[in-house]
Amino acid sequence: MTDWFRSLFTGESRTRDIALVLIGSLLLWEGCVWLFQPPAIILPAPSDIWQSFIATPGTFLRNMLYTLGTTALAFAISVALGVILAIGIVQSKFLERTVYTLLVAINSVPKVALAPLFVIWLGTGLEPKISVAVMLAIFPIVIDTVLGLRSVDPDMLNMARATRASKLDVLLKIRLPNALPSLFAGMKVAISFALVGAIVGEFVAGGKGLGFLVLTAQGQFDTTRVFVSLVLLGLMGTVLFYIVDIAERLALPWHVSQR
Amino acid sequence: MxxxxxxxxxxxxxxxxxxxxxxxxxxxxxxxxxxxxxxxxxxxxxxxxxxxxxxxxxxxxxxxxxxxxxxxxxxxxxxxxxxxMGVVFQRDVLLDWRTILDNVLLQAEFMGRPRAQYRDRAMQLLDRFGLGGFEKRHPWELSGGMRQRASICRALLCDPxxxxxxxxxxxxxxxxxxxxxxxxxxxxxxxxxxxxxxxxxxxxxxxxxxxxxxxxxxxxxxxxxxxxxxxxxxxxxxxxxxxxxxxxxxxxxxxxxxxxxxx
Structure with a gap:
C-alpha cells in the first residue's frame, strides 16, 4: 500500500501525471466554490455538475451521440473530398490556378459567420450542420495534403522517370505515401475543426446536439447544465483527437515521428 | 584509316x-x-x-x-x-514505407513488369550485395552503405x-x-x-x-x-x-x- 502510494510521486508515467493534474484542479475548483460560495449561476462546483449529469444522463448522451455523428460524418467527408481536391490541384496546373487560389481566398473569410447562410439554404436538419463542419475541416486537409504531395525528393521522381513509370504509379506509390504524414497532421487539426463546425451548426440551426443543449440551458440560466455539456464536449474532442493519433501510429510505423 | x-x-x-x-x-x-x-x-x-x-x-x-x-x-x-537503363543516384532514394525487397522490386513495378518474375532475381542480387537476410527490413533500419547497396540492386533488377x-x-x-x-x-x-x-x-x-x-x-x-x-x-x-x-x-x-x- 505504501509502495503504491510512493510510486504515485516517483518515476515516470504520463497517465499518472495527467490524472494527478486533473484531480488536483477539480479539488481546487471544488475547494474554491466551497470557500467563496459564488452563486451557482456564475460557477457551479464539480460535484453539482456531476449531480446535474446523473439526473438526466439519457438526454446528455443522446445529444452527445448526435453531435458525435455529425462530427464524424463531416470529418469523413472532409478527408475524402479534401484528398481528392488536393490530388487534382497537384496534378493539374489549371485546378491549381483556379480551385486552390479560390480555396486559399475563402479560407481567410471567418467561415463561422457564413453558418446562418447555410440555414437559409439547407433548413434546420443535419445538412447545414454537416456543411458548416465540412467547410471548416476541409481546409487543413487540402492545404496539408497539397504540401505533402508536392514535397517529394526530386531525385525520387527522377528515379521513377528513369524507369518511365506511369503518372498513376508515381501518384500511388510515391506521392500519396509521401503525403500521408502531412495528411495526418491535417486530420488532427480537421477533427477539432469538424467538432467546432458541428457545434456552430447546432447553435444556428438548433433542434438537437450538445450545442443546442448549451443554448437552451443558457436560456434558462442553468449554468450547471451548460457546464455538463461543455465537459462532455471536451471529453469528446480529446477522444476524437487521440483516435486520429492512434490511427497515425498504426498507419505510419515507418515515419520519423513514430520510430 | x-x-x-x-x-x-x-x-x-x-x-x-x-x-x-x-x-x-x-x-x-x-x-x-x-x-x-x-x-x-x-x-x-x-x-x-x-x-x-x-x-x-x-x-x-x-x-x-x-x-x-x-x-x-x-x-x-x-x-x-x-x-x-538503370540509374543510381547520390542519395539512395529508397522509399521508407517499403521493405528492402519491395524497394528493389519497385523497378519492375515501374517498368510495368510482373513482380513475381523478378522476386528470385531480387533475392539473388540482395544476396550478392551482402544484404541477404535484410530483405524484410525497412531502409531506416539499415546503415548508409547498406541502403546504397539496396539502391544499386534496384537499378540492376531488370538487367540493364x-x-x-x-x-x-x-x-x-x-x-x-x-x-x-x-x-x-x-x-x-x-x-x-x-x-x-x-x-x-x-x-x-x-x-x-x-x-x-x-x-x-x-x-x-x-x-x-x-x-x-x-x-x-x-x-x-x-x-x-x-x-x-x-x-x-x-x-x-x-x-x-x-x-x-x-x-
Missing part, C-alpha cells in the same frame, strides 16, 4: 551542349561534349563541383534535354529515358545494359566506399554492362574505370580522356602500385595546370 574495325559505340555523344536560361543571362552548363562509350565499357567521369558532370549524366539518362548536338543510346537518338551512377558513394565514409568500390568492380566484371560513373574522387575514378574522362568547369567541358590500362580483377592493394599512382598523379597534375587543384 583504322586497321581494326571500330566497335559501334553504345552511347554516342556528339557536340552536345546544354545552356540554361537564368535571370543573369544564359548559363552554359555543358559545352561541345564529344564522347563515344563502347559496349561493356566502364567510364568514370571526374571533375570539380559545377563542371556539369551530373548534368551530363542526366542528359544521357534522358532526364534532361540537351540544347545542342546529339546523344544516342544503342543507336537510337535520345527522346526521354532509354530502354534497358546501361548503368548510370551519379556519385553513388559520395555520401559514404571512406571505408564503406572502398568496400563498395571493390564490390562494384567485381560484380561489373562478370557482365557486359556499360557503366557511366560520376565521381569527384580521382582515385575512385581510376580504380573502377577502363577510361577516365576529365571535366572542367565554366563552361562544363571534357579536357582529357585517359585510358586506364590496369589488370583486372582489381583489389584495393592496386592503389599502392606505381602504375596506379602514375595515373592519379597525371590526372591531378592536369587539374593543377587548369587551376582546379593546387599542387
Amino acid at each position: 583504322n586497321a581494326t574495325v571500330r566497335p559501334v559505340p553504345y552511347v554516342a555523344i556528339a557536340n552536345a551542349g546544354k545552356v540554361y536560361p537564368s535571370s543573369h543571362g544564359a548559363v552554359t552548363a555543358l559545352s561541345d561534349i564529344n564522347l563515344d562509350i563502347r559496349p561493356g565499357e566502364f567510364i568514370s567521369i571526374v571533375g570539380p563541383s559545377g563542371c556539369g558532370k551530373s548534368t551530363l549524366m542526366k542528359c544521357v539518362a534522358g532526364l534532361e534535354t540537351i540544347t545542342g548536338g546529339t546523344i544516342s543510346v544503342a543507336g537510337q537518338p535520345l527522346s526521354g529515358p532509354p530502354d534497358g 545494359d546501361l548503368l548510370l551512377m551519379d556519385e553513388p558513394f559520395g555520401a559514404l565514409d571512406a571505408m564503406t566506399r572502398d568496400d563498395l568500390n571493390v564490390e562494384l568492380s567485381r560484380i561489373w566484371q562478370g557482365t557486359n554492362k556499360t557503366v557511366l560513373f560520376i565521381t569527384h574522387s580521382i582515385s575512385e575514378a581510376v580504380f573502377l574505370a577502363d577510361r577516365v574522362v576529365m571535366m572542367s568547369r565554366s563552361p562544363g567541358r571534357i579536357v582529357d580522356v585517359i585510358d586506364i590500362d590496369l589488370p583486372r580483377p582489381r583489389s584495393l592493394s592496386i592503389r599502392e602500385t606505381p602504375a596506379f599512382g602514375a595515373y592519379t598523379q597525371c590526372i591531378r597534375h592536369h587539374f593543377a595546370e587548369l587551376g582546379i587543384l593546387q599542387e
Whole structure:
C-alpha cells in the first residue's frame, strides 16, 4: 500500500501525471466554490455538475451521440473530398490556378459567420450542420495534403522517370505515401475543426446536439447544465483527437515521428 | 584509316551542349561534349563541383534535354529515358514505407513488369550485395552503405545494359566506399554492362574505370580522356602500385595546370 502510494510521486508515467493534474484542479475548483460560495449561476462546483449529469444522463448522451455523428460524418467527408481536391490541384496546373487560389481566398473569410447562410439554404436538419463542419475541416486537409504531395525528393521522381513509370504509379506509390504524414497532421487539426463546425451548426440551426443543449440551458440560466455539456464536449474532442493519433501510429510505423 | 574495325559505340555523344536560361543571362552548363562509350565499357567521369558532370549524366539518362548536338543510346537518338537503363543516384532514394525487397522490386513495378518474375532475381542480387537476410527490413533500419547497396540492386533488377551512377558513394565514409568500390568492380566484371560513373574522387575514378574522362568547369567541358590500362580483377592493394599512382598523379597534375587543384 505504501509502495503504491510512493510510486504515485516517483518515476515516470504520463497517465499518472495527467490524472494527478486533473484531480488536483477539480479539488481546487471544488475547494474554491466551497470557500467563496459564488452563486451557482456564475460557477457551479464539480460535484453539482456531476449531480446535474446523473439526473438526466439519457438526454446528455443522446445529444452527445448526435453531435458525435455529425462530427464524424463531416470529418469523413472532409478527408475524402479534401484528398481528392488536393490530388487534382497537384496534378493539374489549371485546378491549381483556379480551385486552390479560390480555396486559399475563402479560407481567410471567418467561415463561422457564413453558418446562418447555410440555414437559409439547407433548413434546420443535419445538412447545414454537416456543411458548416465540412467547410471548416476541409481546409487543413487540402492545404496539408497539397504540401505533402508536392514535397517529394526530386531525385525520387527522377528515379521513377528513369524507369518511365506511369503518372498513376508515381501518384500511388510515391506521392500519396509521401503525403500521408502531412495528411495526418491535417486530420488532427480537421477533427477539432469538424467538432467546432458541428457545434456552430447546432447553435444556428438548433433542434438537437450538445450545442443546442448549451443554448437552451443558457436560456434558462442553468449554468450547471451548460457546464455538463461543455465537459462532455471536451471529453469528446480529446477522444476524437487521440483516435486520429492512434490511427497515425498504426498507419505510419515507418515515419520519423513514430520510430 | 583504322586497321581494326571500330566497335559501334553504345552511347554516342556528339557536340552536345546544354545552356540554361537564368535571370543573369544564359548559363552554359555543358559545352561541345564529344564522347563515344563502347559496349561493356566502364567510364568514370571526374571533375570539380559545377563542371556539369551530373548534368551530363542526366542528359544521357534522358532526364534532361540537351540544347545542342546529339546523344544516342544503342543507336537510337535520345527522346526521354532509354530502354534497358538503370540509374543510381547520390542519395539512395529508397522509399521508407517499403521493405528492402519491395524497394528493389519497385523497378519492375515501374517498368510495368510482373513482380513475381523478378522476386528470385531480387533475392539473388540482395544476396550478392551482402544484404541477404535484410530483405524484410525497412531502409531506416539499415546503415548508409547498406541502403546504397539496396539502391544499386534496384537499378540492376531488370538487367540493364546501361548503368548510370551519379556519385553513388559520395555520401559514404571512406571505408564503406572502398568496400563498395571493390564490390562494384567485381560484380561489373562478370557482365557486359556499360557503366557511366560520376565521381569527384580521382582515385575512385581510376580504380573502377577502363577510361577516365576529365571535366572542367565554366563552361562544363571534357579536357582529357585517359585510358586506364590496369589488370583486372582489381583489389584495393592496386592503389599502392606505381602504375596506379602514375595515373592519379597525371590526372591531378592536369587539374593543377587548369587551376582546379593546387599542387
